[in-house]
Amino acid sequence: MTIVYDDPEGQTTDFPVRRIRFTVNGEKKIAEVEPRLLLAHLIRRGLGLTGTHMGCDTTNCGACTVLVDGRPVKSCTMLAVQADGHEISTVEGLATASELHPLQEGFREEHGLQCGFCTPGMMMAAKALLEENPDPSEEDVRWALSGNLCRCTGYQNIVKSVLWAAAKLRAESGEA
């Protein structure tokens, strides 16, 4: 994997690079990264997984939320070198080749998006919530998503989408 770094002055002679090993959506990877590379940039530019969005770039909006070892993290506020030895999950890991994840179905069924920019972050934050609490209340969902901003929908349908997914996941695990 190659990452191209900007060199606007044309005078950079040397900079530190570190080799890291990590897992993304279950696949093992090795990358050589400059320490100042952000995890969000590694994911988007290095891995080409552009489902993770960069919104505010200032730790506010949560569009860049991914899971690190199962817990949601704002990937614009973590250095890529810090992923060394850890498991990253992005929105691309939700669906299988043949079917959508119940969260993705829920966002479709309940019209949980308009422009879609915040959606990947919403889904990853919701995924972590449902793994910790399979039967959340509306209040629990609003609490868990309070670090993710949406500028289109006013949240109502996003909350409904997550509750839809929770119900479907519970029904599936009941059948199993």
Next chain:
Amino acid sequence: MYPSRFLYEAPRSLDEAISLLRDGGDYAKVLAGGQSLVPLMKLRFASPQLVVDINNVPGLSYHRAEPDGTLRIGALCRHADLERSGLLKTTQPTMAAAAPLIADPIVRNRGTLVGSLCHADPQGDWASVVLALGGSVVARGPRGTRTIPLAGFVTGPFQNVLDPDEIAVEAVIPAAQGARSGGYLKLERRVGDFATVGVAVALETGSGTVTRAGIALTGVGGSTIGATEAAEALTGQPLTAETIEQAAELAAQAARPRTDHRGSAEYKRHMVRTFVLRLLSRGQAAETAERAA
């Protein structure tokens, strides 16, 4: 946004981290949760030459009570760990109230209490909580370990007394002598915004009187404010409408708010008073219930 270029080390022990800091020149920074440092580096308000990431140092994620009741919080204990802590729910009402109000749920997964104390943002919630509880920071460096009371740890906005080669390894909350009550209230425009006003109240009571009181204010001055006169006015007194009123007034006087986009100075001072009243009235209700039982 990219930070400026820096060297990065991820040591596996504290001793190694300290020697890296000692040899790291004038401008090395310790990286724990990174939820303040990384944004500052991206905006280039901070441009360290060396970043010493302590996340791979084992044994720093704890928060635990010692047999005598002293609480110790390690440098890698995340806000989310404290938010989910059964120990805090049963023994530390002020901390348990503050933990779910820090930043937002995603930031809480990485940010740390000790890092927040070191960052010394006047709008940082934990500094008020730890100040109200009479807590300290334990720092380790090449010359050994020292314990620094929080009141003397923060010297100004974004400034603390740590030497460049010292690491804050844990925060310590002393054991209560009486029954603990108190809480933390925060006014914010939305989740994740900085506090417009925050108030921490930590009380210890016994035999109907307050044996120890701590009151501290967030976001209403150039640094965290200890409302010591308000706390002294309560000590040795029962919680009555009069003593509560007096403490709230003294706390409001201790505030040094400035008018900004979050509100006028007058409004913020008024909110300090309101929050102290609310928190102490809750303490009074708990005390009355305990005596009735």
